[in-house]
Amino acid sequence: MIRLIQNEWMKISYRVGTWIMVGLLVLGMVATLIFAVKTNDGDQASGDWKTQLEMMNTENKKELKETENGFFKRSLEKEIAINDYRINHNLPPEDQFGKNAWTYVKINADLLQLVGVFVIIIAATIVSAEYKHGTIKLLLIRPPSRMKILLSKYFTVQLYSLFLIAVLFILSFILGAIFFGFNHDYVYLSYQNGEVIEQSQIANMVSYYLAHCAMFVVLGTLSFAISTVFRSEALSIAISVLAYIVGASITSILMFFFDWAKYLLFANDPAQYFADTPTFIEGMSLGFSLIVLVIYWAIFLAIALIVFQKREVKTG
Amino acid sequence: MTNVLELHNVSRHIRGKKIVQDLSFSVQAGEVFGFLGPNGAGKTTTIRMMGGLSPITSGDIRINGHSIQTSYQHAIQDVGAIIENPEMYNHLTARQNLVHFARMNGKVDEARIDELLELVSLQHVKHKRVRTFSLGMKQRLGIAQALIHRPKLLILDEPTNGLDPEGIRMIRDYLRRLAKEEGLAVIVSSHLMSEMELMCDRFAIIQTGKLIAIEDQRAETKQDDLVNYRMKVAAGELEEAQKLIGAFEEGVTVREEERYLFFSMPEQKMPELIRHLSSASIHLYEIKIEKQTLEDKFLSLTGKKEADV
Numbered sequence: 017m018i019r020l021i022q023n024e025w026m027k028i029s030y031r032v033g034t035w036i037m038v039g040l041l042v043l044g045m046v047a048t049l050i051f052a053v054k055t056n057d058g059d060q061a062s063g064d065w066k067t068q069l070e071m072m073n074t075e076n077k078k079e080l081k082e083t084e085n086g087f088f089k090r091s092l093e094k095e096i097a098i099n100d101y102r103i104n105h106n107l108p109p110e111d112q113f114g115k116n117a118w119t120y121v122k123i124n125a126d127l128l129q130l131v132g133v134f135v136i137i138i139a140a141t142i143v144s145a146e147y148k149h150g151t152i153k154l155l156l157i158r159p160p161s162r163m164k165i166l167l168s169k170y171f172t173v174q175l176y177s178l179f180l181i182a183v184l185f186i187l188s189f190i191l192g193a194i195f196f197g198f199n200h201d202y203v204y205l206s207y208q209n210g211e212v213i214e215q216s217q218i219a220n221m222v223s224y225y226l227a228h229c230a231m232f233v234v235l236g237t238l239s240f241a242i243s244t245v246f247r248s249e250a251l252s253i254a255i256s257v258l259a260y261i262v263g264a265s266i267t268s269i270l271m272f273f274f275d276w277a278k279y280l281l282f283a284n285d286p287a288q289y290f291a292d293t294p295t296f297i298e299g300m301s302l303g304f305s306l307i308v309l310v311i312y313w314a315i316f317l318a319i320a321l322i323v324f325q326k327r328e329v330k331t332g
Numbered sequence: 333m334t335n336v337l338e339l340h341n342v343s344r345h346i347r348g349k350k351i352v353q354d355l356s357f358s359v360q361a362g363e364v365f366g367f368l369g370p371n372g373a374g375k376t377t378t379i380r381m382m383g384g385l386s387p388i389t390s391g392d393i394r395i396n397g398h399s400i401q402t403s404y405q406h407a408i409q410d411v412g413a414i415i416e417n418p419e420m421y422n423h424l425t426a427r428q429n430l431v432h433f434a435r436m437n438g439k440v441d442e443a444r445i446d447e448l449l450e451l452v453s454l455q456h457v458k459h460k461r462v463r464t465f466s467l468g469m470k471q472r473l474g475i476a477q478a479l480i481h482r483p484k485l486l487i488l489d490e491p492t493n494g495l496d497p498e499g500i501r502m503i504r505d506y507l508r509r510l511a512k513e514e515g516l517a518v519i520v521s522s523h524l525m526s527e528m529e530l531m532c533d534r535f536a537i538i539q540t541g542k543l544i545a546i547e548d549q550r551a552e553t554k555q556d557d558l559v560n561y562r563m564k565v566a567a568g569e570l571e572e573a574q575k576l577i578g579a580f581e582e583g584v585t586v587r588e589e590e591r592y593l594f595f596s597m598p599e600q601k602m603p604e605l606i607r608h609l610s611s612a613s614i615h616l617y618e619i620k621i622e623k624q625t626l627e628d629k630f631l632s633l634t635g636k637k638e639a640d641v
Contacts, residue, residue, distance in 0.1 A: 158437060
């Protein structure tokens with residue numbers, strides 16, 4: 017199995033496209049870096065942040081009484097709790113500081129979207145390219161079972177996405193540290209089940225990144241399954257990328273009207289639990305979403321494996 | 333002689349259509365076996381079944397005694413193949429391609445890779461990408477790829493397709509050498525009869541999915557078998573020679589066509605006949621054995637079958 021993964025890695029690492037993707041990612045980081053440096057106006061500390069937060073909270077509490085919308089209510093509750101905590105424990109909010117290495121890492125989490133698209137493309141091509149070039153026959157008249165061959169391809173896709181994420185994370189951190197330095201005074205607060213929790217910045221960022229990756233792991237698997245079943249790169253890239261881009265907004269519209277929408281794939285993006293706004297539907301938790309995602313993931317992978325096992329090998 | 337490949341009543345039906353019907357034959361170690369048939373006769377389907385790429389509707393294929401259906405991994409270990417075109421990874425080098433396929437069969441043996449590159453004369457371009465290769469070079473790399481794990485059976489589907497005469501000759505020499513020196517069983521499919529005649533020891537002819545003949549090229553002609561001859565004599569002596577031959581052996585018919593004489597005669601009688609004609613002062617210019625070519629045989633066999641239908 018390790019030899020098969022070595023093979024797959026060799027095949028993608030000698031493709032120009034693979035390195036163009038890494039190049040584009042680095043280019044994206046350079047762009048965000050330039051933007052971040054230009055907009056960084058240094059130390060913002062103003063002595064009266066406590067009075068500002070208190071004013072915000074009285075405003076929030078007034079609105080909380082008036083509003084009927086559950087979503088709006090919950091986002092107000094969260095803001096009030098966090099602001100109170102900051103005032104009571106003397107922890108200034110983020111806008112009191114200039115940028116630091118971690119804020120830059122957080123900005124670059126947006127580039128994970130790019131990583132997602134790249135992973136979908138690799139997932140779509142790794143199987144169908146063998147059909148396109150006819151090499152699938154030489155691959156399948158060898159002792160390793162079809163199951164092993166397909167799994168080795170799948171692991172290689174995930175290895176590649178891990179590689180891209182690591183490049184993004186580590187390089188962002190290094191660039192951020194060089195250009196903005198560290199800031200040890202800022203404390204990140206998260207709000208879970210009515211409680212405010214202090215978190216270290218690295219733990220926060222790692223979980224933030226992991227949460228943003230979950231979606232494209234599942235979509236990469238979808239793309240992999242489509243390309244295995246239909247042997248068409250174009251089809252699987254189109255469907256998966258489209259789903260990746262518009263799936264979330266369509267689902268959020270559905271979620272306003274239907275309760276069952278919470279079982280849809282895109283309603284369960286774990287990233288929402290790490291965002292500043294609360295979830296759309298009450299009663300959804302990270303655990304629930306992870307279970308839903310794992311079910312989708314398992315279905316996609318199972319379809320790919322079953323179809324590939326049964327398939328009569330034809331090319332062209 | 334051991335049978336490396338055995339087909340037992342192999343059939344393949346696709347949606348009620350009989351693509352291959354009740355095919356049985358075997359290929360032995362050390363021989364080059366031709367698998368002939370017109371386009372669409374079911375050659376490629378049969379070859380796909382040998383490699384486990386297409387399911388078998390009924391019957392069985394055994395490689396070194398292992399069924400391709402029930403003990404696939406044992407069976408396929410002894411098979412090296414090129415099916416249809418020699419498709420390689422174009423963006424990898426020749427050497428990387430061989431490493432790739434070697435890994436699939438277990439440990440990579442560097443010495444074996446070099447040995448094979450040497451055998452197919454690609455040593456000098458081993459670090460070049462396959463994209464830059466000619467078809468002949470790809471075909472040779474395909475053979476190296478198929479031999480990497482020292483298989484006992486080599487399956488080649490149309491190996492000379494699209495090659496120039498020099499390339500064809502090279503492939504032919506490799507295959508004959510592999511069969512003779514390494515005791516490989518080689519099965520080669522083709523629709524080019526003249527090519528197969530030079531390459532194969534035995535061959536099977538199939539048509540519309542059915543086996544219609546197995547011919548052995550090594551079979552020796554027996555002493556009293558009739559052999560076809562073509563003879564050229566001086567222009568003015570045609571008639572006289574014709575008479576003399578007819579009188580020499582009873583029941584022989586001598587045909588004259590474009591100043592040549594054609595007749596059948598047991599081989600052992602020929603020296604006597606030549607002496608006889610010479611002593612009668614016939615000017616003999618040429619005597620040649622007229623062999624029935626594989627192509628003639630093939631056409632007569634397939635033509636006859638078609639007439640039957």
